[in-house]
Amino acid sequence: MFRTAFENLRQKAPLIHNITNHVTVNDCANMVLACGASPIMADDLGEVEEITTLCAGLNINIGTLNSRTIDSMLLAGRTANRLGHPVVLDPVGAGASRLRTGTALRLLEEVHFAVIRGNISEIRTLASGAGTTKGVDADVADRVTEENLDAAVRFAKEFASRTGAVIAITGAIDIVADGDTAYCIRNGNAMMSSITGTGCQLSALTAAFVTANPGHTLEAAAAAVCAMGLAGEVAHRRLTPLDGNATYRNYIIDAIYNMTPQQLEEGANYEVR
Amino acid sequence: MFRTAFENLRQKAPLIHNITNHVTVNDCANMVLACGASPIMADDLGEVEEITTLCAGLNINIGTLNSRTIDSMLLAGRTANRLGHPVVLDPVGAGASRLRTGTALRLLEEVHFAVIRGNISEIRTLASGAGTTKGVDADVADRVTEENLDAAVRFAKEFASRTGAVIAITGAIDIVADGDTAYCIRNGNAMMSSITGTGCQLSALTAAFVTANPGHTLEAAAAAVCAMGLAGEVAHRRLTPLDGNATYRNYIIDAIYNMTPQQLEEGANYEVR
Amino acid sequence: MFRTAFENLRQKAPLIHNITNHVTVNDCANMVLACGASPIMADDLGEVEEITTLCAGLNINIGTLNSRTIDSMLLAGRTANRLGHPVVLDPVGAGASRLRTGTALRLLEEVHFAVIRGNISEIRTLASGAGTTKGVDADVADRVTEENLDAAVRFAKEFASRTGAVIAITGAIDIVADGDTAYCIRNGNAMMSSITGTGCQLSALTAAFVTANPGHTLEAAAAAVCAMGLAGEVAHRRLTPLDGNATYRNYIIDAIYNMTPQQLEEGANYEVR
Numbered sequence: 001m002f003r004t005a006f007e008n009l010r011q012k013a014p015l016i017h018n019i020t021n022h023v024t025v026n027d028c029a030n031m032v033l034a035c036g037a038s039p040i041m042a043d044d045l046g047e048v049e050e051i052t053t054l055c056a057g058l059n060i061n062i063g064t065l066n067s068r069t070i071d072s073m074l075l076a077g078r079t080a081n082r083l084g085h086p087v088v089l090d091p092v093g094a095g096a097s098r099l100r101t102g103t104a105l106r107l108l109e110e111v112h113f114a115v116i117r118g119n120i121s122e123i124r125t126l127a128s129g130a131g132t133t134k135g136v137d138a139d140v141a142d143r144v145t146e147e148n149l150d151a152a153v154r155f156a157k158e159f160a161s162r163t164g165a166v167i168a169i170t171g172a173i174d175i176v177a178d179g180d181t182a183y184c185i186r187n188g189n190a191m192m193s194s195i196t197g198t199g200c201q202l203s204a205l206t207a208a209f210v211t212a213n214p215g216h217t218l219e220a221a222a223a224a225v226c227a228m229g230l231a232g233e234v235a236h237r238r239l240t241p242l243d244g245n246a247t248y249r250n251y252i253i254d255a256i257y258n259m260t261p262q263q264l265e266e267g268a269n270y271e272v273r
Numbered sequence: 274m275f276r277t278a279f280e281n282l283r284q285k286a287p288l289i290h291n292i293t294n295h296v297t298v299n300d301c302a303n304m305v306l307a308c309g310a311s312p313i314m315a316d317d318l319g320e321v322e323e324i325t326t327l328c329a330g331l332n333i334n335i336g337t338l339n340s341r342t343i344d345s346m347l348l349a350g351r352t353a354n355r356l357g358h359p360v361v362l363d364p365v366g367a368g369a370s371r372l373r374t375g376t377a378l379r380l381l382e383e384v385h386f387a388v389i390r391g392n393i394s395e396i397r398t399l400a401s402g403a404g405t406t407k408g409v410d411a412d413v414a415d416r417v418t419e420e421n422l423d424a425a426v427r428f429a430k431e432f433a434s435r436t437g438a439v440i441a442i443t444g445a446i447d448i449v450a451d452g453d454t455a456y457c458i459r460n461g462n463a464m465m466s467s468i469t470g471t472g473c474q475l476s477a478l479t480a481a482f483v484t485a486n487p488g489h490t491l492e493a494a495a496a497a498v499c500a501m502g503l504a505g506e507v508a509h510r511r512l513t514p515l516d517g518n519a520t521y522r523n524y525i526i527d528a529i530y531n532m533t534p535q536q537l538e539e540g541a542n543y544e545v546r
Numbered sequence: 547m548f549r550t551a552f553e554n555l556r557q558k559a560p561l562i563h564n565i566t567n568h569v570t571v572n573d574c575a576n577m578v579l580a581c582g583a584s585p586i587m588a589d590d591l592g593e594v595e596e597i598t599t600l601c602a603g604l605n606i607n608i609g610t611l612n613s614r615t616i617d618s619m620l621l622a623g624r625t626a627n628r629l630g631h632p633v634v635l636d637p638v639g640a641g642a643s644r645l646r647t648g649t650a651l652r653l654l655e656e657v658h659f660a661v662i663r664g665n666i667s668e669i670r671t672l673a674s675g676a677g678t679t680k681g682v683d684a685d686v687a688d689r690v691t692e693e694n695l696d697a698a699v700r701f702a703k704e705f706a707s708r709t710g711a712v713i714a715i716t717g718a719i720d721i722v723a724d725g726d727t728a729y730c731i732r733n734g735n736a737m738m739s740s741i742t743g744t745g746c747q748l749s750a751l752t753a754a755f756v757t758a759n760p761g762h763t764l765e766a767a768a769a770a771v772c773a774m775g776l777a778g779e780v781a782h783r784r785l786t787p788l789d790g791n792a793t794y795r796n797y798i799i800d801a802i803y804n805m806t807p808q809q810l811e812e813g814a815n816y817e818v819r
Contacts, residue, residue: 530790
C-alpha cells in the first residue's frame with residue numbers, strides 16, 4: 001500500500017508550493033526533490049495566489065513567522081481550498097508565542113487542511129486553543145510513550161474528527177490518524193531530534209505524498225511519516241564515529257533520494273489502532 | 274583561455290554583492306567562497322547602495338522575491354551600472370507569476386546586465402515579455418536538445434543583441450551567447466537538477482568570473498558555466514550508491530573549491546557556433 | 547575549567563533565542579543542537595519578547611539586517627537584560643554600511659551585552675564608532691598577528707572595560723578578554739575562512755556556553771572559541787583531497803556534536819595575557 005503511494009509520487013512528480021520558514025527552507029526544497037516532486041518556495045502576497053494555482057499541493061509552515069507572510073499563508077490556503085489542492089499545516093512553535101498560536105488557530109479557522117503535522121505540544125496547543133511549549137521541541141512531559149499511546153491515539157482521532165484533517169503527531173512514536181483509524185509508527189532514530197528541521201522536511205514530504213495520492217490522504221500521510229523515519233534509520237547506519245548531526249542531515253535526504261517504493265513497503269514499521 | 278579567466282578570479286578574489294533568495298543563499302555564499310571570491314549578502318534598501326559600491330560585482334536573483342527587496346534590486350543595479358560594475362540577473366521563476374515576470378522585465382528596463390542566466394523557459398519569458406513556466410524548472414516542451422539547438426542559439430544571440438547582455442541558457446545543453454558568438458556547452462550531469470539551487474549557485478559563480486575578467490564577459494560567463502558543469506561531473510564520480518542529492522550538493526561546491534584553472538581548461542566541453 | 551563549562555552546557559541544554567541572518571541561520575541552529583543546547587529562531591516584533599522570555603539566552607546577529615528586524619533586536623535585547631539573560635552580539639559587517647554600523651552602535655547603547663564577538667575590523671568599527679571594513683571579512687591590514695598581539699589585547703581589554711562585555715575578536719589568533727584578563731587562543735585552521743558563517747556559528751555557540759555558565763562569562767566565551775577552533779582542527783584532519791569547503795562545514799558541526807568536555811580541555815590551545 002505504501003509502495004503504491006510512493007510509486008504514485010515518483011511517477012506524478014507533483015509541483016508543491018511551500019510557504020515555510022527561512023531556517024530549514026533549503027532542506028525542505030531538497031527533501032521535496034529527493035522524493036521525486038518539485039518544490040517552489042514563494043511567500044509574497046503579490047504572487048502566492050498564482051503560485052498555488054500553478055502547483056498541485058501546498059505546504060504551510062509557521063516557523064520564523066512574520067507579519068509579511070501571514071496574509072500570504074491565508075490567501076494561499078484559501079486558494080488551494082477553492083482549487084481542491086491538499087494543504088498541509090506545520091504549526092512550528094505553536095504555543096511558544098501568541099503570534100504563532102494565534103496564527104495557527106486563525107489558519108485552522110479559515111483554511112481546511114488535509115494534514116496537520118506537529119509534535120504533541122504543538123498539536124495540543126491547537127486542540128486546546130492555547131498552551132505553552134518548550135520552544136519548538138516537544139514538551140518532555142507531553143511525550144508520547146507506550147504507556148500513554150492509547151490516550152494519545154484517542155486525542156488524535158478526536159482532533160481529526162473535529163478538524164476534518166489527518167493529524168500527524170511525530171515523536172519517538174508517531175501517530176497518524178483520521179477520525180477512525182490511527183497508524184502508530186515506530187520508525188526513526190532518536191538522533192533525528194539533534195537536526196534542525198526534520199519535522200519541517202517531513203511536512204514538505206507529506207505534502208508531496210498526499211498531493212500524489214488524492215482520496216488516500218491518511219495512507220499517504222502515514223507513508224510519508226514511515227518514509228522519513230526509515231530514512232533516519234538508513235542514514236544512521238551509514239554514520240561513522242566522526243559523523244554528527246550535519247552529516248546525518250545530509251544522509252537522511254540522501255536516503256529519501258535513494259529509497260524505493262519496495263524498500264518503504266518492507267521497512268515501514270507500524271500498527272493500526 | 275578559460276584557464277586564464279579562472280586564474281584571474283583566484284588571484285583577484287573580487288567581493289561580490291548578492292541580492293538573492295533565502296532558499297539557496299547559503300549555498301551561493303559557499304560557492305562564491307569556493308571559487309576564490311568573497312560574498313556579501315545584503316538586501317535592505319538602507320544599505321544596498323553602499324554595499325554595491327564596496328563590491329566589484331553584483332548578482333541579482335529574484336527567487337523568493339518580495340516587495341521589500343524589489344526596490345533594493347533596482348537601486349543596487351543602477352548603482353552598479355553607474356560605477357561600471359558588472360551585474361548578473363537570475364530571473365528565477367520568471368513566467369510563474371506576474372510579480373516575478375514584471376519584476377524581471379522592470380529590472381531589464383532599468384538596469385543593464387552583463388549576463389542574464391536562466392533556464393530556457395525563464396529566458397523565453399523575458400524575451401517575449403510574458404509567458405508561463407512550470408514553476409522554477411524548465412518547461413519540458415521548451416528543453417534545448419540537439420535537434421533544436423540551432424534555433425535556440427539564434428534565439429539566444431538575438432536576445433543578447435537586443436539587451437546587450439550575454440545570455441546564458443542552462444539545461445542539458447548550455448548556451449552562452451552574445452550577439453555574434455555562442456558557446457554550446459555539454460558539461461554537467463542530469464542529477465544536478467535534483468538539487469535545489471544549482472542554477473542560483475551558477476549565477477553567483479558567473480558574477481565572480483565576470484567581475485574578475487573585465488572586457489571578457491562572454492568568455493568569463495562561458496568559463497563559469499563550464500566550471501559548474503565540470504564540478505557536477507567530478508562530484509558525480511565521487512558518489513557512492515547510498516549518496517543522494519544532499520551529498521551531491523556538497524560535493525559540487527567541494528569540486529569548485531578544488532578545481533584548478535588547468536583542470537577547467539582541460540575539462541571544458543564546448544563548441545562555438 | 548573548559549571541561550566544566552562544556553559539561554554544564556551538555557547537562558543544562560539551555561534554550562537559546564537567535565535573531566540572526568538568513569544566510570547561515572540553518573548552520574547556527576544545527577551548531578546549537580550539536581553542542582547540546584536547543585535553538586529557537588524568531589525575529590518578528592510580535593513575538594520576540596515572549597520568545598526571549600521563554601529562553602535562557604539570546605544571540606543577536608546583524609548579518610542581512612533589515613528594517614523589520616532592527617526593532618525586534620532592540621526589544622529582545624532589552625527584554626533579556628531585564629530578565630538577566632546573557633546576550634551575545636555578532637556585529638556582522640559593521641563598518642560596511644551605515645545601516646549596520648548605526649544599528650550595532652544603537653544596540654550597544656540600548657542593550658548590555660555579555661559578549662561581543664566579531665573580527666578585528668568589526669570590533670574596531672564598534673570601538674571607534676565608525677570605520678570601514680572589506681565586506682564581512684577582516685581587513686587584511688587589521689589582522690591580529692604575533693607582532694601586534696599585545697596591542698590588540700590592550701585594545702580588547704579597554705573596549706571590554708568600556709562596554710562591560712567580554713570582547714571576542716576572532717581570526718588567525720583569537721582574543722577573548724574582559725577588562726583584566728585576555729585569553730589568546732591558537733586553535734583553528736585557516737580553511738575555516740573559506741566557509742560562510744563560521745563566525746555566526748561561533749556566536750551562537752558562545753551564547754550557549756555563556757548561558758549554561760552564569761557568573762563565568764569570560765571562561766565560557768573562551769571555551770566556546772577554543773571549541774570552535776578545535777572543531778576546525780578535528781574536521782580538517784578528516785578531509786580527503788576531494789573535499790572542500792562544503793564538506794568542511796558539515797564536519798565542523800559534526801566535530802562539535804562529537805566533542806567531549808575532556809577533548810575540549812585537552813585540545814584547547816591558549817595562553818592568558
